[in-house]
Amino acid sequence: MEIYRAHVLVCTGTGCTSSNSGKILEEFEEHLKKNNLENEVKIVKTGCFGLCAEGPIVVVYPEGAMYTMVRPEDVKEIVEEHLLKGRIVKRLLAGDKEQETISKSLDNVEFFKKQKRIALRNCGVINPENIDEYIAFDGYKALAKVLTEMTPQEVIDTIKKSGLRGRGGGGFPTGLKWEFASKSKDDQKYVCCNADEGDPGAFMDRSILEGDPHSVLEAMAIAGYAIGANQGYIYVRAEYPIAVRRLNIAIEQARNYGLLGRNIFGTGFDFDIELRLGAGAFVCGEETALMTSIEGKRGEPRPRPPFPAVKGLWQKPTILNNVETFANIPVIINKGPEWFASIGTEKSKGTKVFAIGGKINNTGLVEIPMGTTLREVVYDIGGGIPNGKKFKAAQTGGPSGGCIPASHIDTPIDYDSLIELGSMMGSGGLIVMDEDTCMVDIAKFFLEFTVDESCGKCPPCRIGTKRMLEILERITGGKGEEDDIEKLEVLAKNIKASALCGLGQTAPNPVLSTLRYFRDEYEAHVRDKKCPAGVCKAMVNYVIHAELCKSCGICARNCPVGAIKGERKVPYVIDDEKCIRCGVCMEKCPFKAIFKNA
């Protein structure tokens, strides 16, 4: 057997792949060969580390040195300095490069310090295309334990006791869901995995599937045993090609090892999994629509009850859990429900993965214990807001959620505290907004999304959200009418009460929550025809200050619509009719002579 003295882990998640980690892999292979190190140093393709803003990421063990923003041309230096001579390439390490606080190992990088990685335990540690590495870190041990030592009811009791709640958004207790399905009597039952991650900005499910696909397969088999199902389906978006490929590899490897298929571990338990690719409709993340889509029909929701645990896929009892929920299951079985329940808050146990995006320094994926405050996420893990701007609000739950304003930044994050604030956990997208964000514009953005994605089956969602969007467009367009805000509130209330599925019922949330905390901004738009943040184009205009203008003409050359005119020694002027309010002139003016009037 080969002995490797060092392992080079290169992130091949979607984030790093798109910033060229494939080329970095090739460079490593080439340079290791050149230096005769190919038998001493092993290259491992791995999943997402979470620090996507700093990607591509390369980690070298045994030191655990974390290199960030690696370019293909840096590889030569890493190989020749670090791997050949043992000198860590400090300029590429994570951390403050100017000071002595360079973090050598990824364990001391601020970004990872407050995290607790359960669902992401193997992401960035193992090679997701090698089942042996998953097994090495206790993979399939939980399945073995369940099949040989536990009854299905004991499995359900364990999950119930752990306090695990659905990580896809609603937060329904997972053990209870399994119990309902196990009590439904039928000759055929199904286990489905919801990997149709659709919230704008959320990508935790993709990262788990790319970095640790076997954890989902193992958990689905455990669920199958618990409820008495022998067939599983993973409904995954076709837009996740790397995740789909790795899932296919993982299923194939698990079948070859007999960890999926007939008579697993010789216990007589059969379980197999198939993939179904979603075509990218947001509504298919709703459980009944997802199952309709797996059945081969148009992805539209249907009324509940009957709930899927009673009549689900092909009218058979079905459980449907989210990717992240499943990823927690094997650990709960191995370490015990008490261990899991000891993490988190009273009613929300364990951890939650958040995809942090927007106006924040460390864009990426983090897993934190429930009850961590928003302040810790934004400032300690997220590294604060760029350019010294002020934190205004954070949006959670995507198009179904709402905003948490700065006044609530010290709220511990869990399912119930977010609901109380008028938002929701959702699948874990967390978009940070700074003082330059217009909250009416944000509400409009999310409503545009739901209007596009409404399946059209029920009128409250199809027509109601469209009417809401029209009002918002009027308000942001500077044509808001006195009773528009009240109209929005009435519509929102009615849509919430009457829409068929979760998509429609939660679609008004972004409007309601911004109205709750930022009503003054709506009022400024409607009454004063002003956008306080200076975002809504109809309410801002750009002017050139005649005394500061040096008539250099740079603004005119950069204006994409030719709206700026002028000549030497005469101050330039912007034609307000032609101006599209893109702001390029203001950015380009070397004398800061152009101002935005909000």
Add this chain to the structure above:
Amino acid sequence: MKSIAELEEIRKKTLEQINMRKNNERLRVVVGMATCGIAAGARPVMNALLEELKRRNVNDVSVTMTGCIGVCKLEPIVEVINPDGSKVTYVKMTPEKAVRVVAEHIVNGRICRDYTIGAEEGK
């Protein structure tokens, strides 16, 4: 068809290969591998360390390289570092000496005093 015993076997075997990615090292062995170290024969020393550790199934010790410490005349230099930072510096190493360091110091906790920098300086 895999049995649970087979699963456990794969687990153990693969874990040996990838154990270095877990943070459970008891000792860190650092080999000076700058130009001076390599010229003095550090590479065979390091390979001997790795092979001996492997042969004895020691998987809580990592072997890494470092640059020039400054006393090039004493290369190849091998340092055995405890988690608290205290360390033993072995100098003028050979593959044979490396095997003894693994057997005596790393496995049995007895420092090979005659190879240490102190013993060499006292000569």
